[in-house]
Amino acid sequence: QITMKESGPTLVKPTQTLTLTCTFSGFSLSTSEVGVAWIRQPPGKALEWLALIYWDDDKRYSPSLKSRLTITKDTSKNQVVLTMANMDPVDTATYYCAHRLGIRSWALDIWGQGTMVTVSS
Amino acid sequence: EIVMTQSPATLSVSPGERATLSCRASQSVSSNLAWYQQKPGQAPRLLIYGTSTRATGIPARFSGSGSGTEFTLTISSLQSEDFAVYYCQQYNHWPPITFGQGTRLEIK
Numbered sequence: 517q518i519t520m521k522e523s524g525p526t527l528v529k530p531t532q533t534l535t536l537t538c539t540f541s542g543f544s545l546s547t548s549e550v551g552v553a554w555i556r557q558p559p560g561k562a563l564e565w566l567a568l569i570y571w572d573d574d575k576r577y578s579p580s581l582k583s584r585l586t587i588t589k590d591t592s593k594n595q596v597v598l599t600m601a602n603m604d605p606v607d608t609a610t611y612y613c614a615h616r617l618g619i620r621s622w623a624l625d626i627w628g629q630g631t632m633v634t635v636s637s
Numbered sequence: 638e639i640v641m642t643q644s645p646a647t648l649s650v651s652p653g654e655r656a657t658l659s660c661r662a663s664q665s666v667s668s669n670l671a672w673y674q675q676k677p678g679q680a681p682r683l684l685i686y687g688t689s690t691r692a693t694g695i696p697a698r699f700s701g702s703g704s705g706t707e708f709t710l711t712i713s714s715l716q717s718e719d720f721a722v723y724y725c726q727q728y729n730h731w732p733p734i735t736f737g738q739g740t741r742l743e744i745k
Contacts, residue, residue: 565734622728623671623686
C-alpha cells in the first residue's frame with residue numbers, strides 16, 4: 517500500500533524560502549519509471565502542477581515557477597523535497613505530493629493529505 | 638502551455654440521474670487525459686486515466702470518453718457521495734502538466 521505525506525511550515529513570511537518534505541512508503545524512488553510530483557491549490561481555486569522528479573533524478577518544473585523551484589530526492593529516506601524561493605502571499609495554498617501512476621502516464625494515483633502554507637508577514 | 642477548459646462551472650443534478658462533465662484542451666492531448674474527484678478538505682482522487690480507464694476501486698458508474706481535444710466524464714446514476722468538484726488533467730504535452738479549472742457537481 518502506497519502512502520504519501522507532506523510536511524513543512526504552516527506559515528512563512530514574504531521573501532522567505534519554503535521547504536516542504538514528502539515522505540512516502542510502499543514504493544522506492546530507485547525503481548525504474550517511478551516518479552513523484554508536487555501540486556498546489558490556493559484556497560477555493562484549481563490545482564496547479566509545480567514539479568516532478570523521476571527515479572533516475574530527472575526533473576521537470578512548471579515554466580512559470582522554474583526560477584523559484586528546486587526538487588530533490590533522498591532515496592534512502594523515501595523522501596522528496598521541494599523548495600520554493602521568494603515566497604509571496606499569492607503562494608498561499610495547500611501543497612500536495614503525489615505518486616505517478618506508471619509508465620507513459622503522469623496521472624497521479626496516490627496523493628498525500630496536503631499541507632496548508634500561508635504566506636504572511 | 639495547453640489550456641484545459643471545463644464546462645459547466647457548476648452542474649446541478651438530482652440523485653439517481655446522469656451527469657455529464659466536459660473538458661476541452663486547447664490542442665490535442667491524444668488520450669493522455671485524467672479525471673479527479675475532490676471533496677471539501679480532501680485531496681483529489683484519481684477516477685479515470687488514459688481517457689477511459691477507471692482507476693483501482695472506482696465504481697463502474699464512472700466512465701470517460703473522448704480523444705484529441707474533447708473529453709467527457711459521465712456518472713451514470715448519481716449517488717450522494719458523488720457530489721464534489723471534478724478536475725481534468727492533461728499529461729501529453731508538458732511541462733507544464735495542466736489541470737482544468739474544475740466543475741462543481743451539486744445536488745439539485
